[in-house]
Amino acid sequence: MPDDLSSLAGNAFTDIDFDGKGRQLGFINVPHSPHSDAWGVTQVPICVIANGTGPTVVIEGGNHGDEYEGPIVIGELARELDPGAIQGRLILMPANNVHAVRAATRTSPVDGLNFNRVWPGDAMGSITEQIAAYMTHRIFPMADAFLDLHSGGSSLDILPSAIIEPSNDAGLHRRNIAAVQAFDAPYTVVISNLGDQRTATATACRAGLVTVGTEMRGCGTVSLDALAICRQGVRNVLRHLGVMEGKAPPARADSPILELRGPPAYVYASADGIFEPFHSNGEQVSAGQPAGRIHRIWDVSAEPVMLHYGVDGIVYSRRHPGRVMPGNCCLVVATPYGGRL
Incomplete structure (x- = not known):
């Protein structure tokens, strides 16, 4: 790795040989010195499966620690996929926000940060920022494509969907749409996160990677239908990219592209x-x-406060806990996509 990228990636180290063939299981070790462990490391699990020639695909789960379908699917691939069944290289990372994954929380209990709002990371920052920096400056430069497998976590119930990250590069945007449609989820949705560029998928697009996201229900549990969709969808994209044999299904004629319109x-x-x-x-x-x-049920004299939709469309997501505070996201509406294809 060039010195400039090495310094940006930070002090993390691994025994994984990214150029090796076959299956390798291990960890990215990020030096971590909390009160209880002077010279310890945070261990981020990783599996590399490589065979023949072909693209490198990074598949991430555990970006948030309370989203489970993606990590389950990635773990299955890491343990069960025959290296001879692929052409190329898979970099499988089922629990990148590892402290949050262990705690089953959206944000890291170590530094309180949301892993998906710190990219491209900071090699001199906290643990969450250091992991993002390693992804940005060590993992992404090796890759051709990136799959970021999410669900709604503990606070949202989302229609199972594959997600298009917008890109200003027209060619990459078309390739992203094709890969997302190959996933063959019941819904395809363009999500820009209100223009926030601090996400994993936005960073992957800036790096020129074909990028696919997902939202696989949520409610802080494992949804059987979403898990089946995710298992098949990941394999569909790998076929589409030429890593696995076979063809992905054609885009669903009855599944228009939707978007979250601001x-x-x-x-x-x-x-x-x-x-x-x-x-x-x-x-x-x-x-x-x-x-x-x-409903302010602790005040019998208080009339309920009515909320209203801001756009026409379909209800894409609902809040899962009933308890809300001002500013909590209660509902999300998806509308037909009005951008370029």
Whole structure:
């Protein structure tokens, strides 16, 4: 690795030979010196499977520690995939935000950071920032494609979907759409995270990688339907990229591309209380229509606070816990995609 990238990647080290063939299981070791361990390391699990010639695909899970379908699928690949069944290299990372994964929390209990809001990372920063820096400056330069497998975590229930990360590179944008459609999820959605560029997928696009995201339900549990979709979808994308034999299914004719169209797509709590939604995921709704109400049940004299939708579309996501505070995301509406294909 060139010295400039080496310094940006930080002091992490591994016994994995990224140029080796076959299956290797190990860890990325990030020096970590908390009160209880003067010269310890944070161990981020990794598996590399390589055979023949072909693209390098990085598959990440555990970006948030309370999202489970992706890590399960990645772990299965790491243990069960025959290296002879691929042409290329898979870099499998099922628990990148490893402290959060162990704690089953969205953010790291070590530094309180959201791993998906610190990219491209900082080699001189906290543990979460150092892991992101290693991904950005050591892992991504080896790669041709990146799959970032999410679900709604503990706070959201999301329609199972494959996610397009927008790119200003028209050619990459088309390749991203093709790869996401090859995943063959029930829904395909363009999500820009309100333009936030500190995410793993935004960083992968800046690095020129074909990029696929997912949202596989959530509610802090494992959804059997979403797990089956994720298992098949990852293999579909690997076939599409030429890493595995066979062809991915054609894009679903009955599955138009949707998008989250900026702030009006989100319905936020405006009061402290218990949120009562009026619609289920997948239902058609309209701008201005009542979306739900917040009950302040500890004050019998308080009328419920009504919330309204900001756009026409379908309910894409609902808050899972009933308890809300001002600013909590209660609902998300997806609309037909109006951008370039």
